[in-house]
Amino acid sequence: MADWDVVVVGAGNAALCAALAARESGASVLVLERAPEDEGGGNTRFTAGAIRTVYNGVDDLRALMPDLTDEEVAITDFGTYTSDQFFDDMFRVTQYRCDADLAETLITRSYDTLTWMRGKGVRFQPIWGRQAFKVDGRFKFWGGLTIEAWGGGPGLVEALWQSAARQGIEIRYSSRVLNLLYDDIKVSGVRVKTPNGVESIKAKAVVLAAGGFQANPEWRTRYLGAGWELAKVRGSRFNTGDGIRMALDIGAAPYGNWSGSHAVGWDYNAPEFGDLTVGDNFQKHSYPFGIMINAEGKRFVDEGADFRNYTYAKYGRVILNQPNQFAWQVFDQKVTHLLRDEYRIKRVTKVTAPTLEELVGKLEGVNPQAALAELTAWNDAVMTEVPFDPNVKDGRSTRGLAVPKSNWANRLDTPPYEAYQVTCGVTFTFGGLRIDGNGQVQDVDLAPIPGLYAAGELVGGLFYFNYPGGTGLMSGAVFGRLAGTEAGKAAMEGTTRAAE
Numbered sequence: 046m047a048d049w050d051v052v053v054v055g056a057g058n059a060a061l062c063a064a065l066a067a068r069e070s071g072a073s074v075l076v077l078e079r080a081p082e083d084e085g086g087g088n089t090r091f092t093a094g095a096i097r098t099v100y101n102g103v104d105d106l107r108a109l110m111p112d113l114t115d116e117e118v119a120i121t122d123f124g125t126y127t128s129d130q131f132f133d134d135m136f137r138v139t140q141y142r143c144d145a146d147l148a149e150t151l152i153t154r155s156y157d158t159l160t161w162m163r164g165k166g167v168r169f170q171p172i173w174g175r176q177a178f179k180v181d182g183r184f185k186f187w188g189g190l191t192i193e194a195w196g197g198g199p200g201l202v203e204a205l206w207q208s209a210a211r212q213g214i215e216i217r218y219s220s221r222v223l224n225l226l227y228d229d230i231k232v233s234g235v236r237v238k239t240p241n242g243v244e245s246i247k248a249k250a251v252v253l254a255a256g257g258f259q260a261n262p263e264w265r266t267r268y269l270g271a272g273w274e275l276a277k278v279r280g281s282r283f284n285t286g287d288g289i290r291m292a293l294d295i296g297a298a299p300y301g302n303w304s305g306s307h308a309v310g311w312d313y314n315a316p317e318f319g320d321l322t323v324g325d326n327f328q329k330h331s332y333p334f335g336i337m338i339n340a341e342g343k344r345f346v347d348e349g350a351d352f353r354n355y356t357y358a359k360y361g362r363v364i365l366n367q368p369n370q371f372a373w374q375v376f377d378q379k380v381t382h383l384l385r386d387e388y389r390i391k392r393v394t395k396v397t398a399p400t401l402e403e404l405v406g407k408l409e410g411v412n413p414q415a416a417l418a419e420l421t422a423w424n425d426a427v428m429t430e431v432p433f434d435p436n437v438k439d440g441r442s443t444r445g446l447a448v449p450k451s452n453w454a455n456r457l458d459t460p461p462y463e464a465y466q467v468t469c470g471v472t473f474t475f476g477g478l479r480i481d482g483n484g485q486v487q488d489v490d491l492a493p494i495p496g497l498y499a500a501g502e503l504v505g506g507l508f509y510f511n512y513p514g515g516t517g518l519m520s521g522a523v524f525g526r527l528a529g530t531e532a533g534k535a536a537m538e539g540t541t542r543a544a545e
């Protein structure tokens with residue numbers, strides 16, 4: 046006899062969407078979360094809640110966000126984000142490696158899944174602050190990312206927890222699932238470690254949604270490569286690859302970009318793991334409006350290659366690969382008003398100076414002569430004849446530099462100058478488990494493992510090399526809902542058959 050119809054492993058966005066979906070079929074659902082309650086919610090709780098969805102115009106947005114006023118609509122160009130645009134972005138940033146079936150599921154179910162989440166009590170709002178600048182009195186959204194959950198990641202987790210409670214879903218914290226109960230044919234539950242000891246819990250179906258392996262320095266070094274143990278973890282310390290490991294242990298197929306991860310520029314002095322009181326604010330995402338130099342005083346990447354949403358997740362790796370794993374981001378007063386709020390927090394590694402000569406002397410770890418020569422060469426190379434516009438790829442570029450900047454180039458000539466030191470912050474890992482069109486985990490022969498489903502960061506095959514901002518939450522929601530629906534259905538069919 047099973048104790049529960051469905052057991053869900055983890056209590057982040059993917060897990061909670063899975064639990065809510067499974068419950069819709071009448072299944073009894075238990076959620077097991079490794080973290081204590083005050084640290085629960087996984088990486089989801091560290092996010093700003095930005096979520097990438099298809100929308101074909103402002104009417105679609107108003108349906109999701111009925112609080113939008115006529116005045117707000119009048120002063121904003123929301124544009125569209127069609128499924129074609131989403132497909133283009135997924136394929137382009139992953140260098141055409143992403144699994145086309147997974148991408149299709151993600152994209153075609155994105156808007157419908159947000160509508161479903163709204164029905165569960167999750168509220169959304171436009172990301173005015175981070176994704177649109179006011180130019181000539183009007184906001185214009187860019188980069189395909191327009192919506193965030195009300196209250197950011199903490200608000201999203203709270204709304205999902207409350208919804209789970211209303212549906213009679215039980216969540217047990219400080220409950221680390223150790224392995225799956227498996228009889229060589231089907232999964233029939235989990236073994237879990239709690240403060241009271243280890244117990245077995247039987248279930249008709251199990252959904253794994255326990256995140257990636259980014260908080261495990263040994264796995265990072267083993268799979269991402271040498272030096273990755275030196276990265277800082279942006280979010281939860283509990284995502285150490287348990288869900289992936291326990292599925293591989295019973296013969297699940299590994300899938301996707303196992304040497305790849307989402308990693309960003311992150312404050313040099315940030316702690317080893319994320320800090321919920323700071324959330325995502327150790328990140329420093331406004332580099333498209335400045336330049337980055339390394340210990341040798343050199344620029345090393347095109348800071349303006351694309352909108353931030355399409356470069357930030359791969360530039361953490363580039364920074365990790367610099368000497369001593371750091372970079373300084375440099376800005377002048379022409380652009381400091383465009384810097385995101387995260388530049389104004391207290392725990393920030395920042396220097397300012399009235400001249401470039403003084404600034405380079407303050408950049409710890411940097412060769413000052415080489416840096417000054419680089420900044421001088423930079424100032425000579427900016428194509429000032431092209432107008433600057435932060436809302437579009439303005440083509441304001443450089444000429445004659447070994448490392449060009451393609452957009453938003455500005456001379457550094459308006460003091461005081463500001464510089465921020467960043468290192469690599471790893472967000473989540475791209476490799477994971479292989480699922481089929483029902484969210485069911487596949488074994489190494491590519492047959493579905495009866496009773497086992499998966500969703501969220503531990504699913505491989507969607508992201509390779511890079512990632513379009515806001516897709517992690519959307520993927521967790523779409524595939525969580527799918528896995529939960531199918532797990533619930535399978536469990537209830539089993540129940541019906543047993544009763545016959």
Ligand SMILES: Cc1cc2nc3c(=O)[nH]c(=O)nc-3n(C[C@H](O)[C@H](O)[C@H](O)COP(=O)(O)OP(=O)(O)OC[C@H]3O[C@@H](n4cnc5c(N)ncnc54)[C@H](O)[C@@H]3O)c2cc1C
Nearest residue numbers: 055057059079087088089095222255280501502515517518
């Ligand atoms: C700082 C930061 C900012 C981000 N910003 C955004 C953003 O704005 N938009 C976006 O789309 N994405 C963002 N992301 C990525 C996003 O967090 C993830 O893609 C998404 O939240 C992952 O959801 P998930 O449910 O798969 O994993 P998680 O939310 O991490 O949940 C996994 C859960 O599994 C639990 N767990 C682990 N092992 C076990 C075990 N053995 N037993 C039981 N439970 C276990 C963990 O404690 C955790 O609660 C951000 C990430 C970070 C770190």
